[in-house]
Amino acid sequence: MSTLTNPKLESIYLEVVNRNPGEAEFHQAVREVLESLGPVLAKYPEFGQRKIIERICEPERQVIFRVPWQDDKGEVRINRAFRVQFNSALGPYKGGLRFHPSVYLGIIKFLGFEQIFKNALTGMPIGGGKGGSDFDPKGKSDDEIMRFCQSFMTELWRYLGEYIDVPAGDIGVGGREIGYLFGQYKRITTRYESGVLTGKGLGYGGSLVRREATGYGLVYFMDEMLKGRRQTIEGKTCVVSGSGNVAIYTIEKVQQLGGKVVACSDSNGYVHDEAGIDVELVKQLKEVERRRIKDYLKTRKDARYVEGGNIWEIPCQVALPCATQNELTGKDAAMLVKHGCIAVGEGANMPSTPEAVKVFLDHNVGFGPAKAANAGGVATSALEMQQNASRDSWTFDFTDHRLEDIMRNIYRTVEQTAEEYGTPGNYVNGANIAGFIRVAQAMVAMGLI
Ligand code: NDP
Ligand code: 2IT
Numbered sequence: 001m002s003t004l005t006n007p008k009l010e011s012i013y014l015e016v017v018n019r020n021p022g023e024a025e026f027h028q029a030v031r032e033v034l035e036s037l038g039p040v041l042a043k044y045p046e047f048g049q050r051k052i053i054e055r056i057c058e059p060e061r062q063v064i065f066r067v068p069w070q071d072d073k074g075e076v077r078i079n080r081a082f083r084v085q086f087n088s089a090l091g092p093y094k095g096g097l098r099f100h101p102s103v104y105l106g107i108i109k110f111l112g113f114e115q116i117f118k119n120a121l122t123g124m125p126i127g128g129g130k131g132g133s134d135f136d137p138k139g140k141s142d143d144e145i146m147r148f149c150q151s152f153m154t155e156l157w158r159y160l161g162e163y164i165d166v167p168a169g170d171i172g173v174g175g176r177e178i179g180y181l182f183g184q185y186k187r188i189t190t191r192y193e194s195g196v197l198t199g200k201g202l203g204y205g206g207s208l209v210r211r212e213a214t215g216y217g218l219v220y221f222m223d224e225m226l227k228g229r230r231q232t233i234e235g236k237t238c239v240v241s242g243s244g245n246v247a248i249y250t251i252e253k254v255q256q257l258g259g260k261v262v263a264c265s266d267s268n269g270y271v272h273d274e275a276g277i278d279v280e281l282v283k284q285l286k287e288v289e290r291r292r293i294k295d296y297l298k299t300r301k302d303a304r305y306v307e308g309g310n311i312w313e314i315p316c317q318v319a320l321p322c323a324t325q326n327e328l329t330g331k332d333a334a335m336l337v338k339h340g341c342i343a344v345g346e347g348a349n350m351p352s353t354p355e356a357v358k359v360f361l362d363h364n365v366g367f368g369p370a371k372a373a374n375a376g377g378v379a380t381s382a383l384e385m386q387q388n389a390s391r392d393s394w395t396f397d398f399t400d401h402r403l404e405d406i407m408r409n410i411y412r413t414v415e416q417t418a419e420e421y422g423t424p425g426n427y428v429n430g431a432n433i434a435g436f437i438r439v440a441q442a443m444v445a446m447g448l449i
Contacts, residue, residue, distance in 0.1 A: 004031075005128070006038040008048065016057050016448045023106030025325060029113050029350060032357075036432035039421050044440070050441045050448075059112065061119045061441060062086040062103070065155045065303060069148045070425045072141055072412040080104075081152055083131035085165055086112040088120035089449070092131030092163055094119055094378060096170030097133060099177070101136040108132055110325070111170070114349055116380070117435030118371040121410050123360055129165055149180035152291060157188050162195030162388070168381050171324065174245055174287075175211065179204075182377030194388035198381035207384035209399040210377075215249025216400070217376015218320065218368075220407035222345040225366050225427075231342065234258035238345040239316040241265050242278075242323030243286050243293045246347040246374065251279045252318050263314045265323065266293040273303035278444055288305035314341035330355025337363045372431040379406045 004010040016030050034053070041048050067079045082105060085093040094114040097109070116128030125236050135148055150275045159165055169178060178199045185196055194205035202208065209216070223233050236259045240247050243264045251261045263270055266286075271277070271293055281299055297305050306369055312319065312332035319336050321328045325348065333356035336344070343366035345427045346352060352360070360367040380403050387393050414430030423429045445449065 004034060004279075008041065009034045009037060009053075011179065012053055012057070013292050015054070017433060018110070019058075020106070023109055023111035025105045025111065025350070026232045029110040032214055032354065032428070033113075033117065033432045036429040036434060040433055040436060042414045044437070045371070046444055047440050050444055052443055054089060055111065056116065056439065057113070058098060059084045059086045059109065060088060062105075063156070063157075065158055067135065067148065067151050067155065069144070069151045071140075073146055079133050079135040079148070081131070081133035081135075081155070082108045083156060083159055083165070083167075083304060084108050084112040084129060085159070086128045086130070086430065087116040087439060088127035089125045089439050089446065091125035092161075093165040094126035094168075094381065095128055095130040096132075096168045097173045097177075097181075097229055098130070098132035098170040099135045099137050099172030099303055100132070101134055103132045103134045107325075111349055114371055117432060118375045119378055120435040120438040121372055121378070121413065121431060122379040122406060123377050123409070124381060126382050126385075127312065129167075131167055132170065132173075132344070132448060135172075137177075142176075146180045148397065149177055150184045153181045153184035154188065154404070160185065160196050162193055162385070166195065166381070166385065167197055169245070171244065175206075195385045198384040200384070201413065205388055207387055207399060208394065208396040209403060210380045210384055211245065212249040212252070212400075213380035213403055214246045214374050214377030215322070215378065216253045216401055216409045217245070218250050218322075218345050218347045219253035219257060220372050220376065220404045221327075221368055221373045221411050222318065222320075222366075224344060224408045224411040225345075225415075227369055228361045228411075229342075232257075234345060236260070236317045237262055237315070238318040238320060239263045239311060239314050239321045240322055240347075241270075241311050241327060241351070242321075243282055244323070246377070247250055247322040248279060248282055248286065250322050250347050251282065251372050252278055254318075254320075255279060259318065263311055264293065264314065265311045265329050267323075268292055269294060269305055269307040270309050270314075271300075271303050271305050272314055273300055275300075275302065291436060304343070312336055317342050319344045320347055321351035323351065324348055325350040326353050328352045330359055333359035334355060341365060344368065348399055349374065357428060361428070364425065366425075367427060368411075369431050372410050372427060376403055376407050379403060
């Protein structure tokens with residue numbers, strides 16, 4: 001890997017690598033942000049003097065805990081869980097919980113680090129954090145999920161609070177899990193503290209649009225970006241990876257705006273449906289029946305399923321990776337460009353490898369980085385917190401309009417910041433710089449914290 005052009009930033013990066021051995025994803029996320037910050041240090045010398053970058057790279061607090069639980073056979077199981085409270089300069093720690101067997105500290109730290117800048121970009125009063133466990137929800141019964149969530153919260157509750165730390169969902173954590181977690185928090189604390197978790201059910205403090213928000217927000221962002229390039233989503237062929245929460249509502253919004261999504265996937269393979277993905281069928285399979293995407297073919301006989309296939313082989317004009325980190329490589333990016341892809345929007349967190357990002361930027365592909373493009377989920381979480389704080393609940397349309405405004409504003413912010421710092425069209429720089437400055441200025445104002 002080449003060294004960072006700015007020697008000060010290179011030495012900060014090497015220090016991060018030394019202090020956090022074996023955490024490749026965290027190193028990757030830090031490096032990408034530092035690569036954007038040279039001109040910021042030049043413009044704001046106080047950030048260097050006050051060691052803002054070094055402080056931001058060190059989480060304020062990290063909790064690692066044991067989660068013992070019993071499966072349906074009565075067998076005792078043990079998982080490891082994490083909550084990394086990364087930065088609270090702008091508000092209480094805010095960020096999702098991920099339940100997936102690949103989870104370890106390095107994944108939670110990369111996600112928490114990204115969350116700081118993403119949350120800053122929303123303009124809402126929320127700091128950055130992330131948590132999760134190496135628990136694998138696949139194949140578990142409802143009761144097992146409940147027992148796991150209860151045990152998880154029995155440890156985590158003491159670190160949470162509506163003014164302290166407010167978790168939500170991420171991979172493997174949706175409405176069902178948030179319900180069990182909320183129930184256990186309430187039981188232990190005896191407080192009906194609605195604002196302690198977001199993504200709640202609509203009957204007990206949840207917000208309309210939160211379920212749809214990340215996917216819808218991604219498409220609003222992409223629509224604004226395409227407008228700036230004299231294009232629209234309408235009529236575009238799109239490929240969306242994943243078939244979870246973010247993927248489903250990305251597909252739905254693309255279709256509402258007149259685009260055509262021809263493929264989606266899960267970790268086993270992808271489906272290619274030239275007639276356009278039947279999103280209601282995907283919802284039924286994934287949200288209701290919790291089945292594999294392969295079963296899509298049982299209903300849609302003309303579609304094609306490729307076990308273990310690479311979804312980026314399918315030609316498209318707009319690519320929307322919505323599954324997981326590093327799912328889109330440099331080779332995939334080159335293939336997408338060759339097939340005429342003009343825009344990429346990251347619904348997942350850090351789905352494109354650094355090599356892939358370089359290919360997109362070098363070829364003037366409109367590239368919406370995760371921090372900006374998928375901020376609609378957490379922004380709507382902040383709207384849920386607002387509703388909880390005022391004991392109010394807003395209509396779908398009102399909330400959706402607020403989300404849309406926030407996403408179009410984020411696009412304008414990253415576009416203008418990229419331009420201002422001499423790299424027009426590079427929204428990676430735009431997002432990193434705009435998010436960083438907001439956090440850094442708050443930290444300077446608050447003294448040595
Ligand atoms: P879900 O659990 O609902 O869905 C995840 C999807 O991605 C599934 O289709 C899953 O397939 C696939 N996937 C997960 N891990 C892997 C893997 N290692 N390899 C291949 N495929 C994988 O999660 P979400 O939709 O909520 O999250 C998707 C992405 O979006 C994540 O990167 C998350 O951090 C990000 N995100 C989520 C937000 C939210 O509000 N939920 C907000 C902003 C970003 P399978 O079922 O086979 O595992
Ligand atoms: O990555 C993310 O922004 C999320 N998983 C959503 C976080 C939140 O607090 O809504």
